[in-house]
Amino acid sequence: MDASLAVLLTIVTAATPLLLAAIGELVVERSGVLNLGVEGMMVMGAVAGFGAAFLTGNPYVGVIAAIIAGMAMALLFGLLTLTLVSNQVATGLSLTLLGLGLSGLLGESFVGEPGARLPKYFGVDMLIPFSFILTAAVAYVLFRTKAGLIIRAVGDSHNSAHALGYRVIWVRYLCVLFGGGCAGLAGGYLSLVYTPQWVENMTAGRGWIALALVVFASWMPWRLVAGAYLFGAISILSFVGQTRAWDIPTQFMNSLPYLGTILALVVISANRRLTRMNAPASLGQAFVPDR
Amino acid sequence: MKKLLTCAAAFALALGIAAGSASAQDKLKACWIYVGAIGDFGWTYEHDQGRLAVEKELGDKVQTVFVENVAESDSERAIERLARDGCAIIFTTSFGFMEPTLKVAKKFPDVKFEHATGFKTADNVTTYNAKFHEGRYVIGQIAAKMSQTGTAGYIVSFPIPEVVAGINAFMLGAQTVKPDFKVKIIWVNSWYDPGKEADAAKVLFSQGADIIVQHTDSTAALQVAEEQGKHGFGQASDMIKFAPKAQYTAIVDNWAPYYVRRINDVLNGTWKSQSSWDGMAEGTVNIAPYTNLPDDVVKMATETAEAIKTGKLHPFTGPITKQDGTVAGEAGKPLADGDILGMNWYVKGVDDQLPK
Numbered sequence: 001m002d003a004s005l006a007v008l009l010t011i012v013t014a015a016t017p018l019l020l021a022a023i024g025e026l027v028v029e030r031s032g033v034l035n036l037g038v039e040g041m042m043v044m045g046a047v048a049g050f051g052a053a054f055l056t057g058n059p060y061v062g063v064i065a066a067i068i069a070g071m072a073m074a075l076l077f078g079l080l081t082l083t084l085v086s087n088q089v090a091t092g093l094s095l096t097l098l099g100l101g102l103s104g105l106l107g108e109s110f111v112g113e114p115g116a117r118l119p120k121y122f123g124v125d126m127l128i129p130f131s132f133i134l135t136a137a138v139a140y141v142l143f144r145t146k147a148g149l150i151i152r153a154v155g156d157s158h159n160s161a162h163a164l165g166y167r168v169i170w171v172r173y174l175c176v177l178f179g180g181g182c183a184g185l186a187g188g189y190l191s192l193v194y195t196p197q198w199v200e201n202m203t204a205g206r207g208w209i210a211l212a213l214v215v216f217a218s219w220m221p222w223r224l225v226a227g228a229y230l231f232g233a234i235s236i237l238s239f240v241g242q243t244r245a246w247d248i249p250t251q252f253m254n255s256l257p258y259l260g261t262i263l264a265l266v267v268i269s270a271n272r273r274l275t276r277m278n279a280p281a282s283l284g285q286a287f288v289p290d291r
Numbered sequence: 292m293k294k295l296l297t298c299a300a301a302f303a304l305a306l307g308i309a310a311g312s313a314s315a316q317d318k319l320k321a322c323w324i325y326v327g328a329i330g331d332f333g334w335t336y337e338h339d340q341g342r343l344a345v346e347k348e349l350g351d352k353v354q355t356v357f358v359e360n361v362a363e364s365d366s367e368r369a370i371e372r373l374a375r376d377g378c379a380i381i382f383t384t385s386f387g388f389m390e391p392t393l394k395v396a397k398k399f400p401d402v403k404f405e406h407a408t409g410f411k412t413a414d415n416v417t418t419y420n421a422k423f424h425e426g427r428y429v430i431g432q433i434a435a436k437m438s439q440t441g442t443a444g445y446i447v448s449f450p451i452p453e454v455v456a457g458i459n460a461f462m463l464g465a466q467t468v469k470p471d472f473k474v475k476i477i478w479v480n481s482w483y484d485p486g487k488e489a490d491a492a493k494v495l496f497s498q499g500a501d502i503i504v505q506h507t508d509s510t511a512a513l514q515v516a517e518e519q520g521k522h523g524f525g526q527a528s529d530m531i532k533f534a535p536k537a538q539y540t541a542i543v544d545n546w547a548p549y550y551v552r553r554i555n556d557v558l559n560g561t562w563k564s565q566s567s568w569d570g571m572a573e574g575t576v577n578i579a580p581y582t583n584l585p586d587d588v589v590k591m592a593t594e595t596a597e598a599i600k601t602g603k604l605h606p607f608t609g610p611i612t613k614q615d616g617t618v619a620g621e622a623g624k625p626l627a628d629g630d631i632l633g634m635n636w637y638v639k640g641v642d643d644q645l646p647k
């Protein structure tokens with residue numbers, strides 16, 4: 001296989017889990033909810049996906065289980081922040097911790113077992129084109145349908161949306177569940193395709209990167225694709241550089257992806273007009289309908 | 292009256308606690324601190340197998356405790372906790388635990404500490420290591436024989452002497468079969484990160500390597516090899532389960548003999564601080580069964596392993612030409628242990644800059 005094609009494919013597989021988790025989080029944040037629990041949902045998806053595939057021998061069951069696990073965590077998040085109106089930031093962080101710990105506990109018996117890998121079709125993992133289709137679908141729904149308009153309205157001004165009669169809490173619940181499902185799917189991708197095994201904390205911070213990517217993309221789906229692939233490319237190219245004996249310290253190369261993300265965030269935040277234009281105005285604010 | 296009752300209660304309580312701790316003290320408490328998860332199926336897994344062997348053999352006299360996933364930056368707290376909890380001997384199983392181990396050892400002079408892969412000892416601190424490079428020499432020969440591109444991909448964590456010695460031994464072994472054998476090296480700056488190791492393996496394969504060697508702990512790289520129809524070597528454990536067609540063999544660590552020996556020393560009161568370095572001869576470093584290899588290669592590898600075990604062959608026998616052209620070691624004589632333990636140079640033939 002041509003070297004550059006192989007590297008390109010590696011970049012694509014590295015970027016896909018980021019894209020999957022980030023597109024879900026984009027929808028959640030567009031509806032005005034700040035979900036910092038993406039990492040926890042991702043890792044729960046990873047353990048559930050691997051566990052289900054391992055126990056049933058069917059990786060497709062694993063995919064479904066991963067999505068359900070992500071949604072279950074999201075449901076918990078929704079109950080706490082939407083019904084009980086708890087602080088979204090604090091709840092999201094605690095959910096991350098819960099997910100990391102719980103997944104470690106549940107996955108104990110799976111460690112050291114080789115897993116069932118999701119089969120490729122035409123030499124490609126199906127979740128890769130799926131991530132593009134999902135992005136296209138989200139872009140279409142958000143910007144060309146009434147449902148998307150309602151979601152964005154709820155995210156921009158939940159009080160006005162409520163005054164107009166839209167069920168804010170219900171819309172947010174649906175978006176949060178969607179985001180959780182996507183995060184779970186991203187986790188399942190890690191444990192069923194990327195490295196078909198389960199190890200504690202196998203998401204290795206990808207959930208946090210997905211969160212940063214949503215801001216990086218200024219909440220626009222196609223910019224998210226650019227961000228995810230940029231991050232994946234920097235990560236892989238730092239390894240390519242090592243094999244080509246580029247004379248750059250390896251520790252610096254390994255930290256490049258994270259530095260790149262921070263740089264991107266700084267550049268975007270510097271232009272306040274740009275950020276303000278797209279950030280959902282009610283992001284992170286608690287909504288209590290005033291009767 | 293009230294005061295008398297309170298005094299009596301306190302006395303009874305104290306007695307109870309003393310009795311409780313005394314009965315717990317009957318068994319020697321041996322503790323292990325792991326940098327990774329016991330399920331990594333690599334480095335930490337093998338240490339835990341050693342601990343389980345101790346339990347099996349000395350279970351009536353010894354109680355074992357372990358803490359896993361201890362980050363190096365958090366290790367001082369964890370080691371101190373174990374020392375306070377009454378451990379008589381504590382095994383800290385990662386290079387990065389060196390300074391924390393020494394620090395805690397100063398505070399607890401009656402507790403014995405054993406630090407794996409370190410090089411600083413104290414009255415109550417011992418270091419122990421294994422001659423992994425002996426195994427690397429053997430797999431270097433296999434790699435050179437089996438590679439069709441003449442290039443191996445090496446995935447490594449941090450540039451500590453043990454890792455560098457491993458790369459050098461691998462290359463020296465490979466060069467006995469193919470003098471111009473090449474190696475491409477990727478530093479992932481982590482002992483255990485399946486995602487990164489998988490990425491590194493994919494990049495190495497795309498850059499012309501067709502055999503993977505690793506000094507990191509997960510099975511991810513071998514899984515990538517299996518997927519792409521290439522080959523590699525397992526690290527610390529026999530990873531054949533994860534790569535039935537890809538694994539040629541593995542270097543398997545076996546800490547059981549060492550752990551049983553040292554704990555017996557504690558039980559007999561003959562424990563002394565030392566710096567031990569077991570290898571294939573003592574059974575600490577083993578080669579997993581050869582798989583996916585033609586018979587003549589198996590024969591060659593078996594002979595080499597036998598020669599190393601009996602001491603006839605030493606991987607670092609001089610003269611060795613360094614990457615910068617200078618020569619190390621005297622003709623026919625193996626390098627001094629200290630030189631190997633502090634190795635910070637590459638042999639000639641390695642196209643890589645050693646990270647500072």
